[in-house]
Amino acid sequence: MAESAVRSSPVGEGDRSSVSTTGSFHGSTDSIPLDDSDLAHQGISLLLNNKFKEAKELFETHKNGSPLMHMGSSFVAFMEGLMSFEDERLSVAMKALQETEKRCETNNGFVSSFKRKLSRKKNTTQSQLNLEDKLQRDVIIADTILYQSILTFLNQDIPSYVKGGWLLRKAYKIYDRVHKTVVQLQQKLSDSKIPGRADLTKSAATDGNENELTEDLLSQLLAAVSFGYGTLQLSISLVPPKILKIIEFLGFEGDREAGLSALHYTSNSRDMRAPLAMLGVLWYHTILRPFFALDGTNAAAGVPDAEAVLDAKQKDFNNSSLFLFFRGRVQRMKRETEASLMTYNTALALAADQRELQLMCLYEIGWCHLLRLQWHESLKCFLRLSEESKWSKCYYEYLLAICAGALGDTAGARERFKVVPSLVKRKNNQIEAFVARRSEKLGKTVPSAECMQLLTVELLFLWNAFPTCTEEELRGLLKVCESQTERGVLHLKCLIEGALYRELQDEELATTCLEEAIARHQGMKDDLHVAAFAMFELATIYLKSPQTLPKSKTLLIKIRDNLKDYDFENRLSVRVNNAIKVVEKTLKAQN
Structure with a gap:
């Protein structure tokens, strides 16, 4: 995701030309020497300040001028795809990233056509990239992967999780290699400053063309690789445990704390990725942590960390739609529904020229x-989303059906349910599979408003x-449960009441x-998720008391090992896996 608010540089002032791959790719029409680092900063600033169109045009105009600008162009496409979730935009983003990866590879013929503009470097050759450029390109390649x-x-x-896992491991190996190289160079540079050791380390902080690699340059390179490394570590949190086992078997294991530390390092740097690292931190604390219940029943655990980031950047991103989006998320986590509604509506108005951000705000x-x-x-919100968003038409149609039915238009709801299965595009998608199965059943009869x-x-x-609900809101939801009389939904009613x-x-x-x-649910062949989620809710209750910890662990292991093929299995398995780790850690501490 991204942020917004108009200012010249979102990552601070100072010399930003020290990490720059000034030059042009083969086929570039740029005739004026470019400082691509400054241009990239300008593009990111536009991107994060409600100016997606301008950022896209800037990166597109100069993308053949340098690897950094080419990456910027691909990143804009990535952001558009990620915010819209639309298949067409996601496909465009994937192709753009693959193209940037190919263009930055140093062994594919582009090195010989890479035309260096000698604005800063003392020595360079057309056939050999200096170490700074090679490391910068390696980071960009890892970013694209x-x-x-x-x-x-x-x-x-499952196939996507496996493929995604392989890509993560591939990116990790590049980040790890670059990180080790930069740290070694920093150490050698530090050693060269020790009296009597300068001669021994004379060439330690130079590239292949005898250009000096300064401390500032190495720090910015470390910030660049830290952004990707941190994002990668947090992305592992999205991987279901059974797929994570495969990745770990291949020699890669995620570390959330290390990931957050890396993102914080980048966010405080002068690298162009600094504001993006800040967004990564906000994404983790306001979306990932509560959605996957990474902190157990404490869904507001990430609020202090998120607020610290938001408050620190308030003056810089005061009118940013995306910044306000995250502010609204924090307010929801604090059970401030009215305040979050006001914030989202403000963000919606400010995002007048950003369709993707508008749809995100409308959904919230x-x-x-x-x-x-x-x-x-x-x-009204879901109707507009169904008309303007290309993502999961069947999901929005399902939302329209249940909202219409809740208002008493049960006949209209039934007609919408009949349409839902025909709108499914991805049968392996958890959400689409769930709403399609539900709709097939509900479309056969006229459902009650209750x-x-x-x-x-x-x-x-x-x-x-x-x-995220207030007590008043929770009581209102309970009244909905109490109004249920149909035998066919009593198992679901009990699950929701329990939660x-x-x-x-x-x-x-x-x-x-x-x-209950x-x-x-025993003996039922549908709604298999009810039993799994009910057991998980029970396990979270038992987890609170030392006397019932063994019962909690038994239930969690039963869910993990015995319950299969239920709706949202991958989603719940992440929560189950985290809960098991908490139980085992607590039991170990007791012993």
Whole structure:
């Protein structure tokens, strides 16, 4: 994701030309020597300040002038794809990243056509890249591979997770190699400053053409590689445990703390990736941590860290739509629904020329109204999304169906349910598979308004939104559960009631409801996710007490090892895996 607010440089002042691959690719029409580092900073500034179109034009104009600008052009495409989730834009982004990767490889013939402009370097040859350029290109290649892996993960199916894992490992090996090289050069440069050792380290801090590699240059190279390394480490959090085992077997293991540390290092640097690293930190604390319940039942655990970043950059990104988007996320995590609605609406207005950001804000606005059971307002947001977004038409149609049904238009809801299966594009996608299966069943009869209201609450549960609700909102959701009388949904009703009571700290009643949900689901051939999620909710309750920790571990292992092929299995498996680690760590500490 990205940020926005208009200023000349989002990463600070100072000499920004020290890390720059000034030059042109073969076929470039640029005739004026370019400082591509300054140009890249300008492009990132535009990108993060509500000026996507201008940033795109700048990078596109100069992308044949240097690897850095080519990467900037691909990054804009990546951002457009990531924010829209639309297949066409994702495909364009993937091709752009692959092209940049190819253009930056030093063994594909482009080296000989690379025309250096001698604005800064003392010595260089046309046939040999200096070490600075080679390291910079290696980082860019790793960046493109990393972004390709993220786009691949978006498919959320097993083959994509495996392919994405391989790409992650490939990127990691490059980052690791560059990181070791830069650290060694820094050490040698440090040694050269020690009296009596200068002669011994005379060539230690130079490139292949005897150009000096300064401390500032090496620090910026380290910041560049740290951004990719940090993003990679956090991306591992998206990988289901069974796929993660494969990656770890291949010699790669994720470390979230190391990832965050690397991103913080880059965010405080003068590298062009500094503001992007800041966004990576915000993304982790406001989206990844609560969605995957990485902190157990404490969904607001990331609030202090996110607020620290937001407050520090407030004056620089005051009018940034994307900055406000993250501010709205923090407000939701703090259970400030009204404040988050106001923030999202402000961001929506400021993003007038950014369709992708508008759709992101609309989705969040619709979700906030759903928390309050304001189905009519949600319906308006989801209707616009269904008309303007190309991502998962079947998902938006399902949202429209349950909101319409919740408002009493059950006949209209039934007609929409009939359409949903025909809109499925990716059968292996968890969301599309879920809404298609549900819609096939609901389209055969006229569902009740009470049942549709329950299904809107179910989505809130599955998206782990209960921890962002106020007590008043939670009580309102409970009333929806209490209105259910149809035998066919009582297992689902009990699951949601149990989760709501747990959020309201009534763990005794929560346990009763969850156990009833499991009992009612026995023998059923559909809604397999109900039993898995009910067991997980019970496990989180048992996890709080030392006396019931063994029961928690037993349930978690049962989910992991015995329950298969249920809806949102990959999503829940990440939460289960994290919970098991917490239980084992706690039990070990007790012993």
